[in-house]
Amino acid sequence: MTDKLFAESEAAALEQLHAxxxxxxxxxxxxxxxxxxxxxxxxxxxAELTLGDMGPAGGSATIEKIAVAAVMAGCLPDHMPVVIxxxxxxxxxxxxxxxxxxxxxxxxxLILVNGPARAACGGIASGFGALGPGFRAxxxxxxxxxxxxxxxxGARPGVSDMALLxxxxxxxxxxxxxxxxxxxxxLHVSRGFNAKTVW
Amino acid sequence: xxDGIEAAKQGxxxxxxxxxxxxxQGDFVAKSFGMPNLPRLQLPHPIAGTxxxxxxxxxxxxxxxxxxxxxx
Numbered sequence: 001m002t003d004k005l006f007a008e009s010e011a012a013a014l015e016q017l018h019a020x021x022x023x024x025x026x027x028x029x030x031x032x033x034x035x036x037x038x039x040x041x042x043x044x045x046x047a048e049l050t051l052g053d054m055g056p057a058g059g060s061a062t063i064e065k066i067a068v069a070a071v072m073a074g075c076l077p078d079h080m081p082v083v084i085x086x087x088x089x090x091x092x093x094x095x096x097x098x099x100x101x102x103x104x105x106x107x108x109x110l111i112l113v114n115g116p117a118r119a120a121c122g123g124i125a126s127g128f129g130a131l132g133p134g135f136r137a138x139x140x141x142x143x144x145x146x147x148x149x150x151x152x153x154g155a156r157p158g159v160s161d162m163a164l165l166x167x168x169x170x171x172x173x174x175x176x177x178x179x180x181x182x183x184x185x186x187l188h189v190s191r192g193f194n195a196k197t198v199w
Numbered sequence: 200x201x202d203g204i205e206a207a208k209q210g211x212x213x214x215x216x217x218x219x220x221x222x223x224q225g226d227f228v229a230k231s232f233g234m235p236n237l238p239r240l241q242l243p244h245p246i247a248g249t250x251x252x253x254x255x256x257x258x259x260x261x262x263x264x265x266x267x268x269x270x271x
Contacts, residue, residue, distance in 0.1 A: 057231050102224065160227045 002064050017072075022151055024143065024171055028072035039067035042077030043084055051084070052091040055098025057154020061087055065152050066144075073144035078122045079137055083144045086111045086174075090145070101155040104162045108169035111142055114187040118176040126178035131169075142172030200228040203237055212269045213237065216261075218244035238268045 005020075007013035013030045017023050029035065040047045040063055047064035054061050063084075070083050090097050090109055100107055118124045122137035130138060155161040163170075179186050189195050203215035217225040217239050229237045240261055246254065 055231070056228060102228070154227070154231065156227075159223045160231075162221065162224055 002062070002068060021156060023072070024146060024150070026171075028147075029074050031068040031071040035071045036064065036067045039070050039075065039077055039080060040064055042080040043067070045084075051088055054087075054091055054149065054153035056102050056160050057152070059152035059154060061091060061148065061152050066148055069147040069151060070140075070144040072147050073140045074136070075140040075144050076122055076136075078120070079141050079144070080121075082111070082113055082117055082121045082124070082137075082141050082174075083148075085117075086141070086145045087148055090149070097149075097153065101149060101153055101161055104164050106163045106165055106167040108167045108173045109145065110169070111145060111174035112187060113174070113176040114179070118179075124174065124176035126176035127181075130175040131173070138174045138176075139172050142169075142174035145174075146170060146172060200225045200237070200239070201232070203239070204229070204232045204234050207234060207237055214265060214268045215239040216242055216265075218242045218246055220244035238271070240264055240268060 005013070005016055007016050010030045014027060017028060017030075018025075037047075043063050045063045047062065047067070049063045051061045051063075051066070053059065059065070066083060066087055067080070070080060075083060086109070089095065090100075095109075100109070113121070113124045118126065122141075124137045124141070125135040129135075133139065149155050157163070157166065177187050184190070186195065200215045200217065203213040207213035215225060215229075215237060219241055221244070222241060225239055226235075229235050229239075242257060242261065246257065
């Protein structure tokens, strides 16, 4: 069960979240019980199901905690499959999340979305300015993963995240593959999957 | 810190050498990995890239404390 905080108003709650270092410095959507429950429902999974531990703090990445991060980031329920997939990817031991979070290098995981999820999960942009402002799915999905890395994984600048100057991609770093316009074979094919693979 | 933690978990004498700039991170990692009391010594920051002479001087300053900590 996720620890809960209490406040008299959403404005007070926002200040409390900022004060406790639980935001990325920008305003967040307050993760009320109702909003989190709606986000959990979108995953089709039990709230207490854990995908694994996130380093360096070793926090358990439960569906509920990921949903909290997604609400705070401004996600829509439609975005959740991509958020969950990205979390699963970064907690894979081969990714070495603990070291990546703690390093002095200024790194951020790039979430590159390929296949039907591009349209089905909120319309993830792939064209002009896709890594910049203006695209809700890109901004929110990447931000949700970052907030999970901070609040479940425990990455705190200067304490457990020693990136020297950080990186703008640490706010959000998500875009889709523009398969229709690309002269290259789709990403999943280049990674060895069948062209018709759907998951 | 991680190396020290892994050595200690295997029952080996362990002492982590941590520069002052990384001291808070050392605390965080030690707690996260369940060894908050892992012995450690504080070094001046930076160490990397400061040249052999300085590293030699730092080592000479700390060697007695290192031996003492590992003998405890």
